[in-house]
Amino acid sequence: MATVRASTPSETLGPPAAERPIPLSVPELRGKEWAYLKECLDTGWISSVGPFVSRFERKFVDDYVGGAAYTVAVVNGTAGLHLALRAIFVEPDDEVIVPALTFIAPVNAVRYCGAHPVFIDADPQTWQIDVNQVERFLAKECEVRPDVEGPGAGVSTQTCWNKRTGRRVRAILPVHLLGLACDMERINALATAYHLKVIEDAAEAIGVRYHNRPAGTWGDIGVFSFNGNKTLTCGGGGMLVTRTPAWANRIRYLSTQARDDQREYVHREVGYNYRLTNLHAAIGLAQLEQLDTFLQRKRDIARRYREAFAGTPEITPMPQQDGAAYWLFTVLVSNRAQRDALLDGLAQEGIEARPLWQPIHMQPPYQGCQLAGSMTVATELYERAVSLPSSVGLTDQELERCVRAVRQIVATHHVLH
Ligand SMILES: Cc1ncc(COP(=O)(O)O)c(C=O)c1O
Numbered sequence: 001m002a003t004v005r006a007s008t009p010s011e012t013l014g015p016p017a018a019e020r021p022i023p024l025s026v027p028e029l030r031g032k033e034w035a036y037l038k039e040c041l042d043t044g045w046i047s048s049v050g051p052f053v054s055r056f057e058r059k060f061v062d063d064y065v066g067g068a069a070y071t072v073a074v075v076n077g078t079a080g081l082h083l084a085l086r087a088i089f090v091e092p093d094d095e096v097i098v099p100a101l102t103f104i105a106p107v108n109a110v111r112y113c114g115a116h117p118v119f120i121d122a123d124p125q126t127w128q129i130d131v132n133q134v135e136r137f138l139a140k141e142c143e144v145r146p147d148v149e150g151p152g153a154g155v156s157t158q159t160c161w162n163k164r165t166g167r168r169v170r171a172i173l174p175v176h177l178l179g180l181a182c183d184m185e186r187i188n189a190l191a192t193a194y195h196l197k198v199i200e201d202a203a204e205a206i207g208v209r210y211h212n213r214p215a216g217t218w219g220d221i222g223v224f225s226f227n228g229n230k231t232l233t234c235g236g237g238g239m240l241v242t243r244t245p246a247w248a249n250r251i252r253y254l255s256t257q258a259r260d261d262q263r264e265y266v267h268r269e270v271g272y273n274y275r276l277t278n279l280h281a282a283i284g285l286a287q288l289e290q291l292d293t294f295l296q297r298k299r300d301i302a303r304r305y306r307e308a309f310a311g312t313p314e315i316t317p318m319p320q321q322d323g324a325a326y327w328l329f330t331v332l333v334s335n336r337a338q339r340d341a342l343l344d345g346l347a348q349e350g351i352e353a354r355p356l357w358q359p360i361h362m363q364p365p366y367q368g369c370q371l372a373g374s375m376t377v378a379t380e381l382y383e384r385a386v387s388l389p390s391s392v393g394l395t396d397q398e399l400e401r402c403v404r405a406v407r408q409i410v411a412t413h414h415v416l417h
Helices: 009-013 033-043 051-065 077-087 105-112 131-141 184-194 245-255 278-288 291-308 336-348 376-384 396-416
Strands: 070-074 095-099 116-120 142-146 158-162 168-172 197-201 221-225 238-242 259-261 330-332 385-387
Touching (some): 033 051, 033 278, 051 070, 051 238, 070 245, 077 105, 077 197, 105 116, 116 131, 131 142, 131 184, 168 184, 238 245, 278 291, 336 376, 336 385, 336 396
Parallel strands (some): 095 168, 168 197, 197 221
Antiparallel strands (some): 070 238, 142 158, 221 238
């Protein structure tokens, strides 16, 4: 396996490799990031308009999405999700179907619109949103009737209504977790049958292919994040992707304060200042040029972890999927006590690891929201999962240090209990 990270002068002056802290997921900035940033500063294009923004948007289509798609670069993935939901007319008191097991951002975006999440459990095989539970919820709890008057009326001639709450179910928001993909074929089929829009959270899924088509291009709108811990980073940033020009125009409009008249500053509705700056886009473009290498290294790291834990019965590696990009390699251990022992033990070794997110229906702002069924899988995954160092720049030596530490801590904890 090739070592992709050469040592820098500051690294060689620091503690010996065997003692150096190993972070969970940090950026790899070894391409043209400096050169492009310098170009921004030299030319004075540093704000939310500039050539790097359009170059980044265009290259994302050419290299990543393919075909006739539209992209809009935004300040971060959370803002992108908010815009996507606003673009498809998610209104106060609407409902949006979301997974219980996810980073909280997509659910917060639903709340920003004044809408209500309906939580779905995780699938035990894929760890992604449980499509069987979505199907049961729609079949048992919902019905399709004509739309009513309102800002979103006309988006679709028929609308899905939750019979229990009397609210309109506007969309389903699948989240591709950890560099794996949700079952988009079934999700899209359900969305068509029940007249729902699909907003795909692909924040953790750059490079993931589902049935050989990129994650983030299956729904009405896909949203990516370029946060510092993601495979591709701008420092902070996001990208919306859609094949529908009307959605693209509306996203661009809402992201620039919904300005209807450029000269007179007339605004028909409330908009946002969510456009990406040229400085951030410059970093993003340089990162995009290296994406294939980044993804290759992520897959190599996943392969090595999987192979290393194959003979350890207490460790279950994350699911394997064709086309996965394994953003954060994650394992399950036997129970919560062992998870905590592993997190503590790794921290003592200077190795950064973390549990999965506490399911969102358990979090104070969302307690009491509607659950489509039991949330036992999401809860169990949360209690047993540990994400391991997966930076693109992780060296082979560091990877072996992580493998050894995990095996040793799990074996010790197993003997003690
Ligand atoms: C699944 C998911 N959705 C949304 C986001 C939000 O993206 P951002 O941090 O760019 O706002 C993140 C991560 O940051 C994420 O992991």
